[in-house]
Amino acid sequence: MAKATPTPAQPAGLDFPLVRRTGYLLNKAGSILMEDAERVLMAQGMRLRYFYVLAALESDLSLSQQDLSRxxxxxxxxxxxxxxxxxxxGHVExxxxxxxxxxxxxxxxxxxxEALERAGRAVDAVEQDFLSAVPAQDRERLRALLGDLLADRWPRVIACE
Amino acid sequence: MAKATPTPAQPAGLDFPLVRRTGYLLNKAGSILMEDAERVLMAQGMRLRYFYVLAALESDLSLSQQDLSRxxxxxxxxxxxxxxxxxxxGHVExxxxxxxxxxxxxxxxxxxxEALERAGRAVDAVEQDFLSAVPAQDRERLRALLGDLLADRWPRVIACE
DNA sequence: TATTGTTATACTCTATAACTATA
DNA sequence: TATAGTTATAGAGTATAACAATA
Structure with missing residues (x-):
């Protein structure tokens, strides 16, 4: 609110119709962030999907392989x-x-x-760097908006036990 | 602003740490939207990247193949x-x-x-459907935020000539 | 009969290197 | 020498079908 940005989402030096589509922007933002994270994690012998699996297993839910895949x-x-x-x-049993x-x-x-924590810090840094173009209040707003948009799209089945 | 959502971005029925990461949400939102669009376009004999190319060529910039690839x-x-x-x-010469x-x-x-217009309408519908969970004001806010985040990340070279 | 995990296999996507024609 | 486009090819990623063990 404090920021005066009456200008549209049309960045410097690039003007083509896709750039005004929220879908394209969402897609682009997601893939940039994914590539950045993958690159940083690679240096740890880690991969983004390893991180996802580790993060999913952190909550002690007795997940099976197919639970995870869903x-x-x-x-x-x-x-x-x-x-x-x-x-x-040696990260999973x-x-x-x-x-x-x-x-x-x-x-x-x-x-x-341990690997989860280390990877988490790396991914934090990547995300913060990506989001630094925008004030903290807006970052939180973005997260809330995305959460609302995805609320109905999470996988139905997370069978525990 | 009119919407009272003090609750965090934690959707119904799914609670695991990734869901509180803006990066994961961004990634997920982007890929869901991409899959939805791909599915709808398939029915027209169209693909999402065809659509991207068509949209890029709409602006008469004399783009070469490598311009496009960048x-x-x-x-x-x-x-x-x-x-x-x-x-x-028969869509491109x-x-x-x-x-x-x-x-x-x-x-x-x-x-x-013609194909561009038809595909554009289909993609519009997909995006509107995806974004319908959120009021119009917030949709515009989201677009502006994403535009700001990506402002410095667009490809340098768009040689026209 | 249905489901979990597994293997083998095919298919798609992407990246690498080498070539041609132009500059 | 460098660049645009092309081809062939290898590699990664993903999906399909069939199977064994268990329910």
Whole structure:
């Protein structure tokens, strides 16, 4: 509110019709942020989707692989390979679920918890850098708006236990 | 402002730490919108990146293939295949640039202009549907915020000539 | 019969290197 | 020498189908 920006969302030096579409901007912002995060995490031997899995497992919900794949919108078969890599990296453990022996219960290891924290700090920095063009109040406003927009779009099933 | 939303960006039924990251929300919003648009455009024999190319060519800037690839952040070699398809579909024409015979000048055909309009309406509908969860004032606010965030991130070179 | 995890496989997308024609 | 466009090709990512173990 304090900022006087009567000008439209048309940035310096670039004028083509897509730039005035919220959808295109949303898409672009998301992919830029993803690429930046991926680049920073790579330096830690980490990847963005590893980070997503670690973050999802932080809440002790007894998630299975397919729970995870639904939650993160990844194919179950790619989740197999993903968890393979993360288990080999020592960040995640597979235990059989005693009450349904088809499923695993995935658990963070101590090393996984450390990696999560380290990656979290890196991703924080990337996000803050990206969002620094806008005052803090607007950053919070943006987060709230996005939360509202996505409220009905989260995956239905997050089966625990 | 009229809406009383003291609640954080934590949607109904889903609580895990990623959901409170603006970066994750941005990413998710962008990819959902992209998938929705792709699905709708498919029914017209259209694709989202065709639409991007058509929209970029609407402004008569004498863009070459590499201009386009820089503008849309696509590899020059994928741009070749892309323009091949669109030329075969009759939406785009390649003409040699007389002042630099290495380059093409890409032009919309009449059919391409029609396809652009039709696709534009479809994408409008998708965006409006996605954004309908939020009042019009906030939609405009969102667009302005995203525009500010991206102002410094647009590709440097948009050679016209 | 349905579901979880798994493998093998095919398909799409993207990136790399080498070539041509122009500059 | 450098650049625009092109081709061939390799690599990553993703999706499909079939299977074993369990429910």
């Amino acid at each position: 939650l993160l919108h990844l194919d179950p078969t790619t989740m197999v390979a993903l968890i393979d890599e993360m288990e080999q990296g 597979r235990r059989r679920n005693p009450s349904d022996r088809r499923r695993y219960i995935l658990r963070l290891t101590d090393s996984g918890r | 503008l849309l952040h696509l590899d020059p070699t994928t741009m070749v295949a892309l323009i091949d398809e669109m030329e075969q579909g 390649r003409r040699r640039n007389p002042s630099d015979r290495r380059r093409y000048i890409l032009r919309l055909t009449d059919s391409g202009r």
